[in-house]
Amino acid sequence: MAVGNLQMPVAPAPVATPAVATGSPWLTIAGLALLVVVGGFLRLYNLDAKSVSHVEMYVPGIRLPHGISVPEERLTLVKVVTSTLNSDTHPPGYYALMWVWTKSFGTSAWSIRLPSALLGTACIPLVFWLGYLTRQTMAGWIAAGLLAINGHQVFWSDVARMFTLACFLGLFATILLLLMIRQRHVSPSLQLTYVAVLLLGVSTHIFFWLIVGCHMLWTAGNAWGERQPMPGLLKLQLVAVILGSPLLAFAAYQNGNTLATLSSNILIYAREFLQFSFAFPLLGYSSGLFGDYGRIPDVDNPHLSLARWLFFLVSLVLFVAGSGTLRRSQASIARDTSGPSAKAWLWSGMFATLAILAFIWTARTFARPHEALQTTERMTIIPMLLAVTAVLVEGNWTRLSSWSSVVLRERLPAGDGALVLILATVPFLLLAFVSIFKPIFNARGLLPLAPYILLVLAAGIVRLGRNPLVLVTILVAVCAAHYSGLRAYRAVSAGRADYKSFAAALRPQIGRTDLVFLYPEFYSTPMFFYMNSNWDRVVARNYAAACGANPHARVWALWFDHYEPRLSSSMQQCLANYHIARVIQAEGGKAMLYVAE
Numbered sequence: 001m002a003v004g005n006l007q008m009p010v011a012p013a014p015v016a017t018p019a020v021a022t023g024s025p026w027l028t029i030a031g032l033a034l035l036v037v038v039g040g041f042l043r044l045y046n047l048d049a050k051s052v053s054h055v056e057m058y059v060p061g062i063r064l065p066h067g068i069s070v071p072e073e074r075l076t077l078v079k080v081v082t083s084t085l086n087s088d089t090h091p092p093g094y095y096a097l098m099w100v101w102t103k104s105f106g107t108s109a110w111s112i113r114l115p116s117a118l119l120g121t122a123c124i125p126l127v128f129w130l131g132y133l134t135r136q137t138m139a140g141w142i143a144a145g146l147l148a149i150n151g152h153q154v155f156w157s158d159v160a161r162m163f164t165l166a167c168f169l170g171l172f173a174t175i176l177l178l179l180m181i182r183q184r185h186v187s188p189s190l191q192l193t194y195v196a197v198l199l200l201g202v203s204t205h206i207f208f209w210l211i212v213g214c215h216m217l218w219t220a221g222n223a224w225g226e227r228q229p230m231p232g233l234l235k236l237q238l239v240a241v242i243l244g245s246p247l248l249a250f251a252a253y254q255n256g257n258t259l260a261t262l263s264s265n266i267l268i269y270a271r272e273f274l275q276f277s278f279a280f281p282l283l284g285y286s287s288g289l290f291g292d293y294g295r296i297p298d299v300d301n302p303h304l305s306l307a308r309w310l311f312f313l314v315s316l317v318l319f320v321a322g323s324g325t326l327r328r329s330q331a332s333i334a335r336d337t338s339g340p341s342a343k344a345w346l347w348s349g350m351f352a353t354l355a356i357l358a359f360i361w362t363a364r365t366f367a368r369p370h371e372a373l374q375t376t377e378r379m380t381i382i383p384m385l386l387a388v389t390a391v392l393v394e395g396n397w398t399r400l401s402s403w404s405s406v407v408l409r410e411r412l413p414a415g416d417g418a419l420v421l422i423l424a425t426v427p428f429l430l431l432a433f434v435s436i437f438k439p440i441f442n443a444r445g446l447l448p449l450a451p452y453i454l455l456v457l458a459a460g461i462v463r464l465g466r467n468p469l470v471l472v473t474i475l476v477a478v479c480a481a482h483y484s485g486l487r488a489y490r491a492v493s494a495g496r497a498d499y500k501s502f503a504a505a506l507r508p509q510i511g512r513t514d515l516v517f518l519y520p521e522f523y524s525t526p527m528f529f530y531m532n533s534n535w536d537r538v539v540a541r542n543y544a545a546a547c548g549a550n551p552h553a554r555v556w557a558l559w560f561d562h563y564e565p566r567l568s569s570s571m572q573q574c575l576a577n578y579h580i581a582r583v584i585q586a587e588g589g590k591a592m593l594y595v596a597e
Helices: 025-044 054-058 077-087 093-105 109-133 137-149 151-157 163-181 188-202 208-225 232-254 266-274 306-327 342-366 373-395 397-411 416-437 444-464 468-489 499-509 543-549 569-574
Strands: 515-517 555-559 578-586 589-596
Touching (some): 025 109, 025 137, 025 151, 077 093, 077 342, 109 444, 137 151, 137 444, 137 468, 163 188, 188 232, 208 397, 208 444, 266 306, 266 416, 266 444, 416 444, 444 468, 515 543
Antiparallel strands (some): 578 589
16 A cells, blocks of 8 residues: 555454444544644644743754853754764754754744644544554544643643654554555555654654564564464564664663653552553653742652542553453454565665764764763674574574464464554553663653553543443543643643743843853753843853953843752852842742942
């Protein structure tokens, strides 16, 4: 099937299970349109109302003063890629796409957030489509509706970050996988699209590798469970893994960069993820959400209200019921066994190895690499090791199938619905295992897994709600919880200061000859988004020299009190002979005007 001919919904192959009534196509379109309008309104309304935060300053194209901004200005594509690898912990894919976007549409708050909002909205019909393809049409409707009003999804759809892109790509890749596994002969264009989506996904977020791994586990499990030849889809997935393996080596290098504060509290994150994927805000550094600019709460605080604990128990019951429904779904057999050959794997391995070597040479020649580069050098063998492993798997496929068919038939869910169940559980369990050794949990990173847990819970709602009265009762309770959570998310932000109002109050007060003192850190950089002129008057170091060169100038000292306990000692020393003439207070920030005595 050509990519251009993809339509939604696509009729599944005939199966032995009873057909699911989908109603009139026009009703389906109207229902989806209504959900998209609701979800789009929640994401687009007042898109630029909240202040930008430091996490959004990594968007390429934003003009920043040289040497005093963190991050540095990223105006060229080369600078985007190199800066991401040298000072970030995310792959460069999202930033490269945003470089193209800002070249065309500018860098206003509305513009840089619009792609996230549109992609978050686009996930709504994709969730329904996935539910339809897995023969869970009613669950697809419920999950799509809940995704539209999920506060966590809405919040990060209004922030210029890569999370909704990763969510969209994960859903799209999963839908492509289900479409291809039902075809006897998969078209080259569809294969190419699938590989491209997988590669773009792993270039967007490191957790996307978990989605790729689940696709491979499910594809191989279906074939092994039925003792089928090695599927062409699995061969295709191996090509994507080999070609994408340099990103693992790059991630090892990025591991030496300054990392965000993450969590290892598995129980807290399991509880909140199970509650319809963070339907209520989880505040703190590891979640990336902050409340009323007051004290930062402890993310590991387990105390909840009685209503929240009851909602957790309801979610747990729905998860168990939904898991039972999806686990019993009918297996899909990959009919097309043709695919890339061993030569394709080896050539992909050689190309990926050259990419890693080129990165190592560039880092050593044009940058000051840190010690993590040694780990990247050792990972140079990974692409060819993966290629050789693929060749060995193909050569021993029959033996592997014979050995594992009995075990997998009994223990590994292998149906269409089971793919959703695997995606909802296996990535979280793997992250939990890694967190035992290194904190890695963060709520925003789990956003790409949200559609799958919502589908599992929605399947539980359908199963337990066979009585119309019970179904309505559950839906009212769940929607009421989501409404409460959505309101709670409106009161949180991704930063600790309201830079927008701070700059609006400060700009009219700054004279042409005034100096502006600030400490150059990530938390002060968003001020440059709103104060984008007269940067020659901004002093970020050598404060005493600036005062000496401008003895009669007034000095504005900026202080972000939720990040800095006090003005830096170097500022205080050079302002010892000044007195405070005025104070401008904003949420999370303060500007004090010093005048020479």
